[in-house]
Amino acid sequence: MxxxxxxxxxxxxxxxxxxxxxxxxxxxxxxxxxxxxxxxxxxxxxxxxADPAALFVIPDHYIFRMLYSQGVPLEALGVPRTDGGAVETDARAIWRLFARHYSLFRATPSRLWFEHAMQTVFGIEERLSAANADALYDRIAETLGRExxxxxxxxxxxxxxxxxxxxxxxxxxxxxxxxxxxxxxxxxxxxxxxxxxxxxxxxxxxxxxxxxxxxxxxxxxxxxxxxxxxxxxxxxxxxxxxxxxxxxxxxxxxxxxxxxxxxxxxxxxxxxxxxxxxxxxxxxxxxxxxxxxxxxxxxxxxxxxxxxxxxxxxxxxxxxxxxxxxxxxxxxxxxxxxxxxxxxxxxxxxxxxxxxxxxxxxxxxxxxxxxxxxxxxxxxxxxxxxxxxxxxxxxxxxxxxxxxxxxxxxxxxxxxxxxxxxxxxxxxxxxxxxxxxxxxxxxxxxxxxxxxxxxxxxxxxxxxxx
Amino acid sequence: MxxxxxxxxxxxxxxxxxxxxxxxxxxxxxxxxxxxxxxxxxxxxxxxxADPAALFVIPDHYIFRMLYSQGVPLEALGVPRTDGGAVETDARAIWRLFARHYSLFRATPSRLWFEHAMQTVFGIEERLSAANADALYDRIAETLGRExxxxxxxxxxxxxxxxxxxxxxxxxxxxxxxxxxxxxxxxxxxxxxxxxxxxxxxxxxxxxxxxxxxxxxxxxxxxxxxxxxxxxxxxxxxxxxxxxxxxxxxxxxxxxxxxxxxxxxxxxxxxxxxxxxxxxxxxxxxxxxxxxxxxxxxxxxxxxxxxxxxxxxxxxxxxxxxxxxxxxxxxxxxxxxxxxxxxxxxxxxxxxxxxxxxxxxxxxxxxxxxxxxxxxxxxxxxxxxxxxxxxxxxxxxxxxxxxxxxxxxxxxxxxxxxxxxxxxxxxxxxxxxxxxxxxxxxxxxxxxxxxxxxxxxxxxxxxxxx
Amino acid sequence: MxxxxxxxxxxxxxxxxxxxxxxxxxxxxxxxxxxxxxxxxxxxxxxxxADPAALFVIPDHYIFRMLYSQGVPLEALGVPRTDGGAVETDARAIWRLFARHYSLFRATPSRLWFEHAMQTVFGIEERLSAANADALYDRIAETLGRExxxxxxxxxxxxxxxxxxxxxxxxxxxxxxxxxxxxxxxxxxxxxxxxxxxxxxxxxxxxxxxxxxxxxxxxxxxxxxxxxxxxxxxxxxxxxxxxxxxxxxxxxxxxxxxxxxxxxxxxxxxxxxxxxxxxxxxxxxxxxxxxxxxxxxxxxxxxxxxxxxxxxxxxxxxxxxxxxxxxxxxxxxxxxxxxxxxxxxxxxxxxxxxxxxxxxxxxxxxxxxxxxxxxxxxxxxxxxxxxxxxxxxxxxxxxxxxxxxxxxxxxxxxxxxxxxxxxxxxxxxxxxxxxxxxxxxxxxxxxxxxxxxxxxxxxxxxxxxx
CATH class of the missing domain: 3.20.20.140 (Metal-dependent hydrolases)
Structure with missing residues (x-):
């Protein structure tokens, strides 16, 4: 990419x-x-x-609303419920879900912003996909720990x-x-x-x-x-x-x-x-x-x-x-x-x-x-x-x-x-x-x-x- | 064309x-x-x-409204009156009227659609005009009879x-x-x-x-x-x-x-x-x-x-x-x-x-x-x-x-x-x-x-x- | 220019x-x-x-509104007051004010119109600025006197x-x-x-x-x-x-x-x-x-x-x-x-x-x-x-x-x-x-x-x- x-x-x-x-x-x-x-x-x-999901998915309404618009429940994306209901807490599972729907973001500003951060901050030049979701997750998570x-x-x-x-x-x-x-x-x-x-x-x-x-x-x-x-x-x-x-x-x-x-x-x-x-x-x-x-x-x-x-x-x-x-x-x-x-x-x-x-x-x-x-x-x-x-x-x-x-x-x-x-x-x-x-x-x-x-x-x- | x-x-x-x-x-x-x-x-x-006018002019409000906007009465275009009033019934006359005003359609979608049909369905690559209206009418009419x-x-x-x-x-x-x-x-x-x-x-x-x-x-x-x-x-x-x-x-x-x-x-x-x-x-x-x-x-x-x-x-x-x-x-x-x-x-x-x-x-x-x-x-x-x-x-x-x-x-x-x-x-x-x-x-x-x-x-x- | x-x-x-x-x-x-x-x-x-200000600035609301929007009082531009208040009457001073703010007109139609007139009517091919305001004023004023x-x-x-x-x-x-x-x-x-x-x-x-x-x-x-x-x-x-x-x-x-x-x-x-x-x-x-x-x-x-x-x-x-x-x-x-x-x-x-x-x-x-x-x-x-x-x-x-x-x-x-x-x-x-x-x-x-x-x-x- x-x-x-x-x-x-x-x-x-x-x-x-x-x-x-x-x-x-x-x-x-x-x-x-x-x-x-x-x-x-x-x-x-x-x-x-904290982690890739907490950084890129859970707090970003540009990201989760697009997945939601295609039928992905907000609970599955770890978005906290105000009524105390349970939501996904496995950051890697959330990241995978995002990765699997990544094509939804084609030609959107979210895509431009995300890839700019991936490349300039994490040195990642691969396009996110279901196939590389885990590898990229690990790479970002590791980087996030650095001073x-x-x-x-x-x-x-x-x-x-x-x-x-x-x-x-x-x-x-x-x-x-x-x-x-x-x-x-x-x-x-x-x-x-x-x-x-x-x-x-x-x-x-x-x-x-x-x-x-x-x-x-x-x-x-x-x-x-x-x-x-x-x-x-x-x-x-x-x-x-x-x-x-x-x-x-x-x-x-x-x-x-x-x-x-x-x-x-x-x-x-x-x-x-x-x-x-x-x-x-x-x-x-x-x-x-x-x-x-x-x-x-x-x-x-x-x-x-x-x-x-x-x-x-x-x-x-x-x-x-x-x-x-x-x-x-x-x-x-x-x-x-x-x-x-x-x-x-x-x-x-x-x-x-x-x-x-x-x-x-x-x-x-x-x-x-x-x-x-x-x-x-x-x-x-x-x-x-x-x-x-x-x-x-x-x-x-x-x-x-x-x-x-x-x-x-x-x-x-x-x-x-x-x-x-x-x-x-x-x-x-x-x-x-x-x-x-x-x-x-x-x-x-x-x-x-x-x-x-x-x-x-x-x-x-x-x-x-x- | x-x-x-x-x-x-x-x-x-x-x-x-x-x-x-x-x-x-x-x-x-x-x-x-x-x-x-x-x-x-x-x-x-x-x-x-039926015929070129019945195919392209009479039922197509994109076509007849443009002629109407320039002063051509709908009656002259064969558009049926609901009050029983007389309208033009000569398909060739209607077609000629359309041809005479063809320049009104410059840069409109109607023009693109019409010429696409003319070329791909009837094999006509000439631009419609008062001069070739009769010739094109005959060619379309003849083609329309085919199985x-x-x-x-x-x-x-x-x-x-x-x-x-x-x-x-x-x-x-x-x-x-x-x-x-x-x-x-x-x-x-x-x-x-x-x-x-x-x-x-x-x-x-x-x-x-x-x-x-x-x-x-x-x-x-x-x-x-x-x-x-x-x-x-x-x-x-x-x-x-x-x-x-x-x-x-x-x-x-x-x-x-x-x-x-x-x-x-x-x-x-x-x-x-x-x-x-x-x-x-x-x-x-x-x-x-x-x-x-x-x-x-x-x-x-x-x-x-x-x-x-x-x-x-x-x-x-x-x-x-x-x-x-x-x-x-x-x-x-x-x-x-x-x-x-x-x-x-x-x-x-x-x-x-x-x-x-x-x-x-x-x-x-x-x-x-x-x-x-x-x-x-x-x-x-x-x-x-x-x-x-x-x-x-x-x-x-x-x-x-x-x-x-x-x-x-x-x-x-x-x-x-x-x-x-x-x-x-x-x-x-x-x-x-x-x-x-x-x-x-x-x-x-x-x-x-x-x-x-x-x-x-x-x-x-x-x-x-x- | x-x-x-x-x-x-x-x-x-x-x-x-x-x-x-x-x-x-x-x-x-x-x-x-x-x-x-x-x-x-x-x-x-x-x-x-009359003069360059009377020609280009005072009567042109495209010009004076832009200067006004950036804090220049209309009085300073010689725009007449209906309540009898005093306004600038020195055409050259008005022209200089206009010249000093000329960059406001970048990419506006006023700029295009003004420069067209400057070049085709007055033969001026320099871009107006504080530096050349007086020289251009003189040149336009002189030209305006011609039959x-x-x-x-x-x-x-x-x-x-x-x-x-x-x-x-x-x-x-x-x-x-x-x-x-x-x-x-x-x-x-x-x-x-x-x-x-x-x-x-x-x-x-x-x-x-x-x-x-x-x-x-x-x-x-x-x-x-x-x-x-x-x-x-x-x-x-x-x-x-x-x-x-x-x-x-x-x-x-x-x-x-x-x-x-x-x-x-x-x-x-x-x-x-x-x-x-x-x-x-x-x-x-x-x-x-x-x-x-x-x-x-x-x-x-x-x-x-x-x-x-x-x-x-x-x-x-x-x-x-x-x-x-x-x-x-x-x-x-x-x-x-x-x-x-x-x-x-x-x-x-x-x-x-x-x-x-x-x-x-x-x-x-x-x-x-x-x-x-x-x-x-x-x-x-x-x-x-x-x-x-x-x-x-x-x-x-x-x-x-x-x-x-x-x-x-x-x-x-x-x-x-x-x-x-x-x-x-x-x-x-x-x-x-x-x-x-x-x-x-x-x-x-x-x-x-x-x-x-x-x-x-x-x-x-x-x-x-x-």
Missing amino acids: ALDPDRLFPSEQTTRAIARQLFSTVEHLPIVSPHGHTEPAWYAENAAF DMRPRALYERFGIEVIATTDSALDDLKHHDAVRASGWKGRVVPTYRPDAVVDPDRPGFAEALARFFELTGMDETYQGYLAGHRARRAYFKARGATATDHGHPSALTADLAPGDAERLFDKVRQGVADAGERELFRAQMLTEMARMSQEDGLVMQIHPGSVRNHNGPLFERFGFDKGADIPSRTDYVHALKPLLGAVGNDPSVTIILFTLDETAYSRELAPLAGHYPALRLGPAWWFFDSADGMKRFRETTTETAGFYNTVGFNDDTRAFLSIPARHDVSRRVDCAYLAGLVRDGRLDEDEAHEVAQDLAYRLAKQAYRL | ALDPDRLFPSEQTTRAIARQLFSTVEHLPIVSPHGHTEPAWYAENAAF DMRPRALYERFGIEVIATTDSALDDLKHHDAVRASGWKGRVVPTYRPDAVVDPDRPGFAEALARFFELTGMDETYQGYLAGHRARRAYFKARGATATDHGHPSALTADLAPGDAERLFDKVRQGVADAGERELFRAQMLTEMARMSQEDGLVMQIHPGSVRNHNGPLFERFGFDKGADIPSRTDYVHALKPLLGAVGNDPSVTIILFTLDETAYSRELAPLAGHYPALRLGPAWWFFDSADGMKRFRETTTETAGFYNTVGFNDDTRAFLSIPARHDVSRRVDCAYLAGLVRDGRLDEDEAHEVAQDLAYRLAKQAYRL | ALDPDRLFPSEQTTRAIARQLFSTVEHLPIVSPHGHTEPAWYAENAAF DMRPRALYERFGIEVIATTDSALDDLKHHDAVRASGWKGRVVPTYRPDAVVDPDRPGFAEALARFFELTGMDETYQGYLAGHRARRAYFKARGATATDHGHPSALTADLAPGDAERLFDKVRQGVADAGERELFRAQMLTEMARMSQEDGLVMQIHPGSVRNHNGPLFERFGFDKGADIPSRTDYVHALKPLLGAVGNDPSVTIILFTLDETAYSRELAPLAGHYPALRLGPAWWFFDSADGMKRFRETTTETAGFYNTVGFNDDTRAFLSIPARHDVSRRVDCAYLAGLVRDGRLDEDEAHEVAQDLAYRLAKQAYRL
Whole structure:
């Protein structure tokens, strides 16, 4: 299987040569990873990863959902049940099952990421199959025991300059403190993600809110609640955070009169808000968070549009994040108007928008980001964090928003080993896109080189204030 | 005009060579046509086709709608009026009119299909024009009289292994019986399409429902109605059916409590259901049909999203299927939740989804099919059963759903002569897509060969249980 | 920077050679510009353009919105404030600011248009930068003083055969009269755009309506109002108009019973119509305008779907057309049904549809235009008047609607110097698309040549009855 050194480059020779040349100048740039989901404990404890199944299969919903879609029970893949039911615990059996279904991943990003890790981290150039499953399992398992496979060593080997984690508003960030106290020179920063205390529709909201007030010691009023957020943001910022992150069902924002917002909060706090009021509360909070960003300088990330836990029966057995979060149509133009009316014209604010609805790229997102000083477009996300998805992102946003209203790439992953692979894909796809622009006379070659650097490294660092 | 042997292949030489190589291995595979609309009477009676206009123009809404869009009256094209008005009956005059407007079809799939039939069936390599219209008419007309131009002979010449027809729930399937009784070895299977007795908004619903109860002898209750469907499905299955087919205005599904469903049915049966209730009834019936599929193993096809008979004045004169069915935005993520909650996790069920809203491919359909074991994606349909449409289908579904949550190709046509042409186009486009993946290092060449076979032949056969 | 003679052509050599050959036959065809926004006063008065900033920056919302999106205040760019606030008046300072931010325009259409004008009009082949800003300013300023840089001379140099302006229903068209009286042989025709007296939501509607009745002398009844439109249309037509133009928030149309329409008009006239009624009135007026087109033969243009003045705070300071009009999802299939029921089957009527929602191209617009005799599709518009936007337009409409239900290209611009550049881009993109069809065997080369001519020249002239 050995990775093709020209992978993801344009088919036509002249353009391919330009892409190759561009890529050679960005291939080894440091990795800036401002929006990730790796565990801070990894860097704090620096323990070895357990086994091949625990590394590649059990925690990766890209992998297990594909097998599930073809009839493989999640239990057989070792995915833990929240109801206490039994699941497979034999890592080798799980790995074999994955290997036997490996052809399902043909032409998917998971395949690209997996093989990049296999080759660059484990030195494996064979394609996984039922036949070699055991041999490869042994080889990976053996390698995982080595000192240079610990999280900190990999961080350094991957050339990571800074990595952000995503952390609950209630988190004490002790792992972040431990990392800093350890004297290790890696830079791991938290991100303030308050969804659990902002979204009344999330299971456990009431408890989370109670804990939030307890933790911050504020009055249980709207003003106390806002002050609590300010305090927690400051706590995060003091530990290196430069951004907040907000995952809402829709992009709806609101900018209510103070009295109305207070009354709404009271209903939410008392658990008597109806569906419309709960949505309105989330909407109001996006604008409040944007205002706080105006005050404290934290960059704000919004990624709306996912219908979480679509599969009811599965959710009951396995809980969150099991590959059953499905995108839906998402409006931005009407939804964001209140927030943008409040802070959109302030160039000191940075709001980074993501989408799972690609139709919004050219129709709404590029026009909005190509106008409002506070807006930037996040990269192709989740299902679209793929070679074709990234290509469509550039093709449908650049002509209206240019390159400089986008923020380069972030990898958005829990899968540590896939980080270099994802940046590799992104850099290749962007260089391929730029090469096409050079080839068809829309961009000079010296400019393409500069833009390649910007997209691979500079823009992310700058947009996230890292 | 002679067909270009490299048609629809990528422009770049290396990629083109890969595509050509892939295609050479699937070009002559048998045709599996699991979702078609040819007339069962053709195979039963095996009569000659009438004349060039009756073959290519009068029944083909792709052809006559394009001429109509440029001001040619349907009457002049011999399209029969339902109100008894006079239409052109001179086949040669109709053919000439088509020939005179032939340039309208430039770069359309109709053109590709037509010329494929002209060359491979009639040996004609000239481009149709006003100048050669008469000569070509004569040549086709003469050929049509030959024994080897009868439906059964063409079925064999085309390399069809099995073809499904689409049949009303009220159909006695006598032509299917006749085919089987004849001893001819062709395999023609029916498909259960109950829209006429499921959709209260269709003209003639009340009569159809009465006839349905009469035919099945069931009680006029909801339970009787469901039992009637079970009986008719069994009748179809005994005659070779492996699938059902459902064309609804939207993808809405429901899973009502039994009492509610019964009350709803009573209102529908009495003709007093309002628009919302009629929609709800269709929604409920999709879930009931999915449950029956769970029982009897028939594959379920859903193709929603067409606004039928958009052109009121035209509908009054010409009736159904006159090129005035227009797609509209279609939601899947919310609409399918009830049905998927009921049967979506059962890997023994196969539900094949189609769409006329391409925005759903990457946003909703691929994520759903990449998760639920019961779901598969049908190929690019109707307006998108075209080279570019098929390409977009692969480009926007593969990265999330892979190849194996799709079902290969089906031709969805009434136009018998276009069947080989459509499979030819599909195989070429898929090979072109695969060649691109090989060229840019995303797929190994041996895998591409296997996938090409799967897409051209194996997946359709397997998904439709043929 | 010197423009690449092969710009926007396909990367692959064989296809590129076909595109080059096709383009060579259309490159110098006359420009037909049936939907433009240049000032009629320019042709009437034939005065010199003021300075480089006034020519390229201050009036061009493509340019200043991009700088604004990156934090440059509009005041610093000399954009006039409607509230009387001070703005930069030093043209050279504005130009320098533009030059310093020139890299923002990488890979945008603005860049392509600007450089085309720089090279072909001013003979400048250097890329604008902070370093050469002053030198280029001087060179352009000097050139602008020359006689051959006056509007009429440029009209002739650009090879314009006819250009339409867009004019309020209340306009006396005196500049058009002056042009005709001058004996100059250029053809400048007005377009009837009645939005100001049709859309009750526009600021100043009541005054505009009063002025409309005053001007036409009709009764202040619905019949008088319609008669007023008929009179104004005739006035425009007598001055060369061949078309009307309608920019509505949505594509909604209605076809009310006469009494209902009268009552609706009375409420609108009295300013007591609610939001739904105001929308319904716009909807009704589209159908009335279509009926008038049936009577007087004026071509009707509809371009819906823009949320105007999205940025409230900015609108208060700067007013209309400041780059803050954002597209939104637009339905056509349901919205246009009433209008199409009234006139859609009449081949003597021409209604040209535009969109800012690209998802409608393949799903709704191509199927509608591929059926209704009265419908034609306008070219890729506004944000999509770009190389990639035009390519997507062809790729998603041609297979269903063909080429002949589209109307070639129009430039839709206020920026006089960008007119040749825009037609150049369009002709290149269309030739590139056609070359691809030839290369992959979907179109014969002789046909591609004919279609290239049609798209570059003939179709616009014919559709707009020029």
